[in-house]
Amino acid sequence: MSPTLENPQDLCEAIGVPFSEEQLRAITAPLSPAVIIAGAGTGKTTVMAARVVWLVGTGQVRPEQVLGLTFTRKAAQELAGRVADALAAAGVLSGDDSEGAEVIQTYDSFAARLVAEFGLRLGLDQDPVMLTGASRFRLAARAVAAATGPFRSISRLSHLSIPERVLDLDAQLQSHLVDPEQVVELTRRARQGFEQAPLYRGNRMKDVAAALAALDERLELLQLVADYQELKMSLGLVEYADQLRRAVQLATTVPEVAATLRRRFRVVLLDEYQDTSAAQAVLLRALFGDGFPVTAVGDPHQAIYGWRGAAANNIIDFPRLFPLPDGSDSPRLTLRTNRRSGQRILDVGNRLARDLTGVAGADGVQLVAPEGTPAGRVDAARFDTLAEELDSLAERIIAEHESGTPWPDIAVLVRRNATLAQVYEVLRDRDVPTEIVGLGGLLHLPEVVPVVATLRILDDVSANPAVATLLTSPRWRIGLRDLEVLGRRARELAGERGTPNEVSGLSELLADTVTDADPGEVVSLLDAVADPGEARLSEEGRARLAQFSAELADLRRHVAEPVVDLVRRVIGRLGLEVELLSRPGGDSSQLSRFLAAVSDYVDVDGDGSLGGFLAYLDAEDRHGVGLEQAVPSDADSVKLLTMHRAKGLEWHTVFVPALADKTFPSQDRGGIWPTRAQALPSPLRGDAPGIPQLGEYTKKGMDAYKAETRAEHRRSEDRLAYVAATRAKQLLVASGHIWTPGLKRPHELSDYFVAIAEAAGVDTQDLDVSAENPEPRSEAVAPWPPSPDGAELAARRDAAAHVTRAAELLAAGASPRALEEWVWESGTAEAGSAQRLAEWDADASLLVDQHRRRRARDVGVPEGLSATALMAMGRDPEEFAARLLRPMPRHPSTGASLGTRFHDWVQRRFATSAAAFEELAAVPRGAEPPGFKTLVAAFEAGQFAHRQPLGVEVPFLLHWGGHVLRGRIDAVHEWDGDRFDHLVIDWKTSDRAADPLQLAVYRQAWARARGLDPGRVGAAFYHVRSDEIAFVEAPPSLIDEALATAGRAPGGSQSP
Known part of the structure; x- marks a missing residue:
């Protein structure tokens, strides 16, 4: 390839961008290792694209010799698009057919590709099934449920928290390349050290005792981690962290891997390098160290993902770890000119990052705006209460919109997900179009809270806070006196038959029951609901509790359903969608978004638990755990999101509310590794030299260690505040409140509020706020529950x-x-x-x-199909495609209602003795479908009435030809025939034609689930009314033909 660019001016003219001197230094740097410290908004993506153009245009590399790595698929697509557009605009491509395209991937995809290409050299599976996002929680919950124990230490933990702890510890092991045996050895050594710690008056100090308990928990968690890893291996599943570790193994033990990649690529670009983990740094150094042309780009001030394994010191240590060919440190280049924000806003960002300068792992840059850029505006306001603050926030947002700022150019950034719901409610009341970005914020909305609470109760009968949430909701409106009586009854049933005088009051008794977090405690409000006995409940309260108990009993019968189906059932039973649509404005969009998010919780093998799903929700609520960062849609709405999710985004106007001390900056609740069982001991971490370490196994040593970790946590909060402030282009507004109910002294001002207020010229010593708490000090007298x-x-x-x-x-x-x-x-x-x-x-x-x-449209066959949908698709592909394009409600048929009711009855009839009593109780219903009693009588007189099935309404998920078929097998029986051992049954309650396709799916699903030869699994329709069995062949070719027919039909196409 002959050079088409001779100097930087040629590049500027070719691309049409007047790059600054600092940008040109980074773009035209020699073909050797270098790190670019790129401050927020300094155009790092544009610089990386321009560097590729420069290297290609000057003949130093060909496009296909460029490897670019970043974190998310969205970022990879954006970088690839920028590079392709820049190359095309510059006209530096030769047009030669042999000329390939640059390779832009995510770090995870790159590691997986290495294993796929070179894995055979170490006997690794080259094409495993990738386990991501919510599916990880489902599989971890399954591993925990199957563990045999005994587990004496972790038994005190909530069962919902254990899958997340297992995943957390497993991910840390992989991300830091640590073997479980190393953790066991260090944990036992630490235990010996703490056992020798000084005593206080002959007793162990509280912190030392907590450390000993946590160390024992970690040893048991490691057993569960081993079970989880074994389960993944048995199912042929891997996570990206597993693939990363295997890629490191390849890179460090098979020299040919690095040699091949160095021949294939001439330059490597590493985006967002401050967010790489220790394992990723080891992989990249093994492949491209020792003077290979690697350009790392990132900003230490935006290193906000330490909680998920990022090692912020990677980018600071880059010059030493990726030296020049002569062994000297590689150069450090900087991008300081921010082209996003006005200087006043940048001054805030610089102020927030001031304490980071010079700290290990935080050597960033001071941002400046180009000359002539509008300075921007900064404002701050403090209020007495949160209600006043949010009212002002809503009015200010409306005013900004009326002054010409489009809704999508306005964002509200918060530290906690719970705040998002409060902001959303205030804006919705004022008809401001609003979008909550990410699942975590949706969980606190009033229409979603009762759904999650119901799911928690269905999963755990001791979920007392969830019971209290529902009982005090507008739907049930159980009064305080009845709740207190219920709390006393719960303790009586648990064997604690004390009197109210043993506690300071009934309210304290109820609070103690509801907030007790020890799962070993058997006090359960739900027990009291189901068995109120002679408790002195009001007549209305007792009636409502009976109805509440019956509703839960009905829902509990469906717990084995796929999670999405169960959630839909709960929403329908609670009447939430109807309730929302009946209100003025009729907005059920957030409930629909929650359902869409639930759909991401995908089965990996047809077997999972509701507990795993709830653990996933808890993790999402804390910080979002999905592989891909949730991004705002293009909808015409104000965007509400957490500061973590805002990284990489920008808006004209940004509001940062709820700034109060201990809220933001928040307190460090993560704990230290001696007392946090799921934490990898810091001496074993790959970034150990750059993080605090425990000096001695004593209370004194832990106190000093805690102080260092608190300081490190504060620096992470400073980085998050810097990210939030630098999202604003022209207006940054901060606000806070000082009083919350029950406080005797006001909240202290947040340091971040002070920084923004001073930049806005607001005197924080002269703010007009109340000197006393405006919230009532004494108990307010009001009817409760409200009518x-x-x-x-x-x-x-x-x-x-x-x-x-x-x-x-x-x-x-x-x-x-x-x-x-x-x-x-x-x-x-x-x-x-x-x-x-x-x-x-x-x-x-x-x-x-x-x-x-x-006109006909091509509609991709969904990857996930129910067996019923597959039959509908086979009967009429065009009609099925039309329904996919525009789902429409259908009038319920009597036959369908009868069939559904009969299936429910059969499931309850064959319920095992271990089932909860309330599951077998009569369920209040409306009028039975016509013919139901006749159908039941026919079944009781038929040949299956006294046969005990292997399973009834058995849920399954079958991977077939790139699709996932799901459903429920009506019944499975052992069979004594010569032809097969098991028989799958489809109950026929009507005279409609029987389609063997559904039984073909049932046969394959049951055979795979049990590891049987499909030829030994028979299939039959059982006509209930006539007591006749119709055996059918139901070969697997029926499934293939149905999918193929859908792909050939007009309006249908196979999904890629």
Whole structure:
């Protein structure tokens, strides 16, 4: 390739960008190792793309000899797009057919690709199934549930927390290249040291005792980690951390790997290098150390992912670890000119990072704006209460929009997910279009809270806080006195038959019951709900509790369903969607977004637990654990997100509320490794030289160590504040409040609020706030639970009466004309509505006509299909594709209702004796479907009534030809026939034609789940009414044909 660029000016003209001197120094640096410290908003992606153009345009490399690595797929796509666009704009490509494209990947994908290409050299599986995101929690929960123990130490922990602890410790082992045996050895050595620690008055000090307990917990967690790793291996599953460790093994033991890559690539670009882990640094150094042309780009001031394994000192140590060919340190280049924000905003960022300068792992740069850039605006305000602060925030957002700032150019950044829900509610009340970015913030919304609380109760009968959350909700409205009685009853059932005088009051008794976090304690509010005995409950309270208990019993029968199905069932049973749509504005979008997020919790093998899903939600609530960083949509709305999620993004206007001491900067609650069982001991970490270390195994040593870790935590908070402030282009607004209910002294000002206030010229000593807590000091007297508004209550009762009457008409088989007449007679439609109804009819007819006449569209066959959907797709691919494009509600059929009710009845009939009593209790229902009693009588008289099945309503998930088929097998029986050992059954409750496709799926799913030869699994339809068995062949070719037919049909195409 002949050079097309001769000097930097040629580059600027070719790309059309007037690069600054500091940018050109980085772009045109020699083809040798270097690190670029790029401050926030300094255009690092543009510089990396321009460097590729320079190297290609000057003939130093060909495009396909460029390797670029970054963290997320979104970032990789953006970098690849920038590079391709810059190369095209510069006109430096030769057009030669042999000229390839640059390789831009994520760090994880790069490691996986190494294993796929070179793994055979070490006997590694080259094509394992990748385990990511929520699926990790599902598998970890399964490993924990299957563990035999005994576990004497971790048994005191909440079972929901154990899968996350296992995943946390496993990830640290892989990220720091540590073997479990090393942790066991150091933990035992530490235990010996703490056992010899000085005593206080003959007793162990509290901190030392806590350390000994945590060390024992870590040894038991390591057993579970080994079980989890073994389960992954047995299923052919790996995580990216596993692949990274295998890639390191290849790079450090097979010299040919590095030699091959060095021949293939001439230059390597490492993006966001401050976020790399110790293992990633070892891999990259083994492959591209010793003078190879590597350019690392990053900002130590934005190293905010230490909690997930990032080693901030990697970028500081780069010059030493990636030396020049002569062995000297590689150069350090800087990008200081921020092209995003005004100087006033940059002054805030520099102030927030001031204490980081000179600290190991935090050697960043001072940001400056180009000359002539608008200075931007900074504002700050402090309020008495959070309510006042959020009211002002909403009004200010509306004012900014009315002054010309589009909604998507406004963001609210917070430290905690819980704050997002409070901000969202205030903005929603003012009709401000708002989007919560990420799952964590959704969990605190009032429409989502009862769903999660219900799931917690279904998973754990001792989830007392969740029980209290539901009972005090607007739906159940259990009064305080009844709750206190319930708390006493719970303790009585647990064997603690004390009197109220043993505690300072009934409220304290209830609080103690609800907040008790020791899972070894058997006090359960749910026990009291199910068995209130002679407890002195109010008549209304007792009735509501009975209804609450019956509803949970009904839901508990469906716990084995796929999580998405269970969540939908809970939402429907709670009536949340209907409730939301009945309100003014009728917004159920956030509930839909929560359901979409739940759908990401994917089965890996058809076997999982609700506990694993709840552990995933807890982890998402804390900091978000998905592989990909959630990003805002293009919707016309204000964006609400945590500061961690805001990294790499920018907005014209940024609000940072709830700035108070101990909220932000937050307190360090992570603990230290001697007292935190899931933490990898710091001496074993790959970044050990750059982090605090425990000096001695005593209380004095731990106190000193805690002080050092608190200082390190504060530096991590400083980096997060720097990230938040530098997201703003032209307006940064900070706010805080000083009073919360019950405080006698106000919150101290957040240091970050002070920094922003001073930049805004606000005198923090002269803020107009109340000297006393404006929240009531004494108990307020008010009716509780609050009664609904009279008019609203009357409207709801009226609507309920109409629904009841409509249900009666439908059950009686009323004709459409009779139903229409009832609508007018009931008063639900006024005479003036006739014109509107006619317009709706015309619109509906037009839509139907358009639907019939529209041109065919290719619709990809979904990767995940239920067995029922597969049959529908096989019968009519075009109709199935249409439903995928535009899902529409369908009128429930009597036959479908009868079949569903019968399946429920059979499942309950064959429930095992181990099932909870409430699961077998009669479930209150409306009128049974016509023919149900006759069907039950026929089954009881038939041949399967006295056969004990191997399973009923067995959930499965079958991987087949690039698709995942899911569903529930009606029943499986052992069979004595010569042809097969097991028989899968499909109950037939109607005369509709039987499709063997569904049984074909059942056969394969059961055979794979049990490790059987599919030929030994038979299939049959059982016609309940006639007591006849119809055996069918149901070969696997039926599945292949159905998928192939869908791919060939007009409007259908196979998913890639």
